[in-house]
Amino acid sequence: MARKPKPGPEPEPNSDTEPEPEAEGAPVGRRAMLGMLGAGAAGLATAPYLQRKWEDFLAAASQVDASGLTGLLPNPGGFRYYSVVGSVPHKDETNYQLRVTGLVERPRHYTLDHLRAMPQARVVHDVVCTDGWRVEKVPFDGVRLADILDDAGVRSPGAAIRFTCFDGAYSESLTLEQARRSDVLVALNMQDRPISHAHGGPVRLYVAPMYFYKSAKWLSGISVIDKVVPGYWEERGYAVDGWLNDADRRGNAA
Ligand SMILES: Nc1nc2c(c(=O)[nH]1)N[C@H]1C(S)=C(S)[C@@H](COP(=O)(O)O)O[C@H]1N2
Ligand SMILES: [Mo]
Numbered sequence: 001m002a003r004k005p006k007p008g009p010e011p012e013p014n015s016d017t018e019p020e021p022e023a024e025g026a027p028v029g030r031r032a033m034l035g036m037l038g039a040g041a042a043g044l045a046t047a048p049y050l051q052r053k054w055e056d057f058l059a060a061a062s063q064v065d066a067s068g069l070t071g072l073l074p075n076p077g078g079f080r081y082y083s084v085v086g087s088v089p090h091k092d093e094t095n096y097q098l099r100v101t102g103l104v105e106r107p108r109h110y111t112l113d114h115l116r117a118m119p120q121a122r123v124v125h126d127v128v129c130t131d132g133w134r135v136e137k138v139p140f141d142g143v144r145l146a147d148i149l150d151d152a153g154v155r156s157p158g159a160a161i162r163f164t165c166f167d168g169a170y171s172e173s174l175t176l177e178q179a180r181r182s183d184v185l186v187a188l189n190m191q192d193r194p195i196s197h198a199h200g201g202p203v204r205l206y207v208a209p210m211y212f213y214k215s216a217k218w219l220s221g222i223s224v225i226d227k228v229v230p231g232y233w234e235e236r237g238y239a240v241d242g243w244l245n246d247a248d249r250r251g252n253a254a
Pocket of ligand 2: 082129130131212213
């Protein structure tokens with residue numbers, strides 16, 4: 001279920017009496033989430049051993065939170081967790097694969113170990129979502145997308161890239177020129193830790209100079225195609241070229 005409104009007028013928040021369709025497999029229902037809020041969830045959040053579960057809870061709760069209440073919960077990182085589906089499988093070194101296919105000389109399947117063994121690059125940049133939140137100077141580490149494209153050998157100079165995700169629903173796009181920028185990563189680490197499941201781990205795209213919707217979580221496919229195909233949010237009104245505007249670029253070195 002899409003929880004994120006299109007750009008433009010905000011939809012009316014759902015009232016408590018209005019039945020709300022739930023995403024299939026959503027791990028936390030709206031009622032359960034409101035119950036937890038009432039039960040002093042703030043205390044839970046401060047227990048360090050629960051931190052990981054807390055992050056998963058917030059990610060799940062944000063799926064059913066039409067009111068934006070989860071945004072008021074303690075979440076010191078400043079991020080919101082987004083997913084267009086209710087639940088996403090967990091992947092790790094035993095079953096994660098990144099497939100590079102399409103107009104390439106050498107189609108590739110990367111495991112996590114392969115990606116970790118490649119030269120790692122670091123990009124530190126403000127993360128900005130079109131919903132109006134930002135997190136300053138977030139470090140991401142991983143493999144430059146340009147290196148992965150060179151490894152596979154792009155066959156067509158005017159090509160575009162389509163990204164797909166193991167959530168089974170999200171997709172993104174970049175032109176080849178955008179994809180070759182040095183501040184575009186196939187990211188393995190965020191804030192000096194392996195990317196958590198809630199943030200799209202074990203591997204997500206990070207496109208630093210663009211709004212965060214371009215940074216596909218749970219990345220599983222990179223396909224070189226002959227022209228840009230709009231991604232999930234782009235089919236729903238977002239700009240295909242998601243460059244941060246001048247105001248949102250403030251504070252970042254060019
Ligand atoms: N697979 C997938 N990737 C996604 C999204 C999503 O819903 N699914 N949301 C996008 C949007 S709109 C934003 S702002 C960021 C949010 O990343 P976060 O959940 O790590 O904060 O992921 C982007 N990538
Ligand atoms: Mo976003």
